[in-house]
Amino acid sequence: MSRKISRRTMMAGTAAGVAAAALNFPKPAIAQAKPFKLGLLTVKTGPLAQGGIQMEQGVQTYLKLNNNKMGDRPVEFISADTGGNPAGAKTKAQELVERNKVDVILGPLAAFELYAINDYIRQQKMPTLSLAAADDLTQRHANPFLVRASATSSQAMHPMGHYAATEMKLKRAVTIVEDFAFGYEQMGGFQASFQKDGGCVNKKLWPPIVTPDYTPYLAQITDCDVVCQGFAGSNPIRFMKQYASAGLKYPVVTGETGGDDALLTSFGEDALGLVSCCPYTLDLESDGNQRFVDGMRKNFNTVPGFYAAGLYTNCEVVAAGLKATGGDSSDREKFLNAMRSATLSDSPRGPVKFDHFGNVVGNFYVRRLGKEGAKYGLKLWNKTIKTYENVSQFWTWPEKEYLAHPVYSRNYPPLGKC
Structure with a gap:
């Protein structure tokens, strides 16, 4: 027996079918x-x-x-x-x-x-x-x-300067880093924090980013009890080798790039004892x-x-x-x-x-390069020795006070008299 279907009924049925299909098939999404x-x-x-x-x-x-x-x-x-x-x-x-x-x-x-x-x-x-x-x-x-x-460039160096002055009990520093903006701001942060806690920076050295031989700069590292280096990329490896070859014995501290965990496969024993501060640490x-x-x-x-x-x-x-x-x-x-x-x-x-x-x-981690705790087949290891929590770009200075000073540069802060 045939059955007549009205246009309204047919459309209603079609709409119902579409609705049912929509339930079974996901809608197009972003x-x-x-x-x-x-x-x-x-x-x-x-x-x-x-x-x-x-x-x-x-x-x-x-x-x-x-x-x-x-x-x-x-x-x-x-x-x-x-x-x-x-x-x-x-x-x-x-x-x-x-x-x-x-x-x-x-x-x-x-x-x-x-x-x-x-x-x-x-x-x-x-x-x-x-x-x-x-x-x-x-x-x-x-x-x-x-x-x-x-x-920021200076954010890791603020706690590094504090740690060097207050826990390592160091007083006089020479800084050395590539001659560009990241270097200026790193060392400005280290110097400001180090001096805030009683230390003094008496010399700043600025080798070009492409420097195969650091000898002329190493010869100028005198009259201090710590060296702060801020090299980046593969430059920290070459610097630490040449530093040791020059017979220099002052402890070396650095920021997030100068002691980077990715360099652990390339650092030699000449880098043992390097203290770094970084927002990331492999041993977390x-x-x-x-x-x-x-x-x-x-x-x-x-x-x-x-x-x-x-x-x-x-x-x-x-x-x-x-x-x-x-x-x-x-x-x-x-x-x-x-x-x-x-x-x-x-x-x-x-x-x-x-x-x-x-x-x-966020957190910033102070580490010492050594052999203790090494994993993943590595011979050297950055072992965390202190964690600074909730570190802001203004360190411990009130924001308005910090921003009232110039951005860290080649000449700011100025050298102190040690």
Whole structure:
């Protein structure tokens, strides 16, 4: 028997069918419709390449451990080599933004690179999670599109100066570091903190970033009881070898790059006793760090240091921001605020939160290089001897007092009379 079906009944049935189908099949989501474009500015050539390669490995490790997703969105990852110079950083930043249409930039590595692209980031309103430590871009001339989960140039050196003066009981220091912005700001931080606690810096040495022979500078290290070096990339290895060969016996202290854990396979016994302060330490016993270390060893057969950990943590911040916005990064201001509001309880470097300038507040670890506790087939090991918690970029100074002083530079603070 045939049965007549009215148009209204047919449409109602169709609507019901569509509704039923919608229950059985997932609706198109941001994650399915549009990949999240993640751009990296790093360095793969020159003296800073060692750190730059670890930066890329840190991002890749995060993506491999998270099924190539952030906030349930698939990730398209674009890595750009700046060559470790300001012009290259600016050119590659423009390519990432204008040609690749990235949603966020990670990096760059060097402070002078970040200063070079600062105005462009502002003009493009591009969320940027920097490893570069350029102090003033989260201080007196804060960039509202910048988030930094690593550290300012001086942030690790403040506790290092305090530790050298108060616990190592050292009084007179000579500083030596590459002649560029990161070096100036590192040593300014060490000097300010060291002098605040009773120490004195009586000489500052500034070799060029490409210096094969440190002999002329080593000959000037006299009349002190500690040397603070702030070298980056592979330069710390060469410096420590030449320092020992010159017969110098003063204890050596350093910041996050000069004693980086990624250098443990390359340091020799000439570096034994090196004391460093870093926002990341390989020996941190936590689930988050162990997962990260295992990922780096599995994927790249290497142990990570500060550069890799910093970029992995940046990825965690991006993912937290995307989760808070439901995966939507189209409203850059909303997305940026979500990242700056993020708190991480178990990143590879420990707990992370941000101040109102978008700069990290977190743990900094003082370590001594030795053989005790070595793992992963390493002969040398950075063993944590003190943890400073909730370290801000202003150290123990009130924010207004700190910002009333000039940014740390080649000549500020001035040398003291020891």
